Amino acid sequence: MHSLYDAVTSLMYEVANDLLVPRFRHLAQSEIAEKEPGDYVTVVDKESEKRITERLATFLPEAYIVGEEATAADTSLLKNLKKGLAWTVDPLDGTGNYAAGKTPYAMMIALLADGIPQAGWILDPVSGRMCHAVKNGGAFIDKERVTTRSTGQAIPVVALSARVTEDNLHPDFDKHQPLNHGITLAPSPLCAGEQYPRLVLGQNDAALFWRSWPWDHAPGSLFLEEAGGKLARFDGSSYSTADCSHGMLGANSPEMWDRVAEALLR
Structure with a gap:
């Protein structure tokens, strides 16, 4: 796994430095499109995924590769995650931010076995921060092992995806008065590759995801x-890569998950 870590890490830095960073804030409008309202794709997404896919295929030839842009063209690729080895590739997470010339944005890769994540990489191309995890082997930032920490606030700080609707929250929840429900709302970074590190590093105590x-x-x-x-569905069931239904809550501990779920969710 150590050699695989080095190979994937090197590839991600290479693609970020060759394609993502140089094109940031230098895209023509014709190089940005919407797959659906609010869901953007750029030429950088496509070029990056192509290079990553070609190289991952040489690391583990037996593994399927399920990239975001390839799946947008052929959703049947999702079936390849359920059995055997498979890579997931998000060549540019936070594309909406990137297309607007804003940070954060990220690059993410995971290796799955029978649908279960075995290793994961999250790169912040701007700072160069690499987050990495190995199943039953720990979580690391730039090779230093990390554990979650809270914000230290008496009232939990929770990032709420704009796509989470009132229908999924407690009937009496008021986004304009979240303190009445025992939480403080924080802005979403609109980038999962930034939100997960924020949960680990104590910037947010919890976050609600939609997609x-x-x-x-x-x-x-x-x-x-x-x-x-902890990451789980709104109803408390475990997250599964095979289930693409809406709504998940992540928190810096199982106890925080319970506390925020009680405050926010039906």
Whole structure:
């Protein structure tokens, strides 16, 4: 696994430095499109995924590769995650931010076995920070082992995805008066590759996610849980990469998960 860590890490830095960083704030409008309202794709997403896919295929030839942009063109690729080895690839997470010339944005890769994340990588191309996790082997930032920590606030700080609707929250919850429900709302970074590190590093105590595509959450879920946190569906059931239904809550500990779920969720 050590040699695989080095190979994937080197590849991610290479692609970020060759493609993502140089093109940031230098895209023409014709190089940005919407797959659906609010869901952007750029030429950088496509070029990055192509290079990553070609190189991952040489690392583990027997593994399927499920990239975000390839799956947008052929959703049947998701079936390849359920059995055997598979890679998930998000070549540019936070594309909406990137297209608007804003940070954060990230690159994420995970290795799955029978649908279960075994290793994950999350790169912040701007700072160069690499978050990595190995199943039953811990969570690391730039090779230093980390565990989750809280914000230290008496009232939990919770990031709430704009896509989470009132229908999923307690009937009396008021986004304009969250303190009445025992939480403080924090802005979402609009980038799962940034949100998961915020949960581990004590910037947020919890976060509500709406979409649950595997390339967005396979690496982050492993990183969070190996660091001591918890990710689960709104109803408390375990996260599965095979389930792309809406709604998940992540927190820096199982106890914090329970506390925020009681305050926010039906």
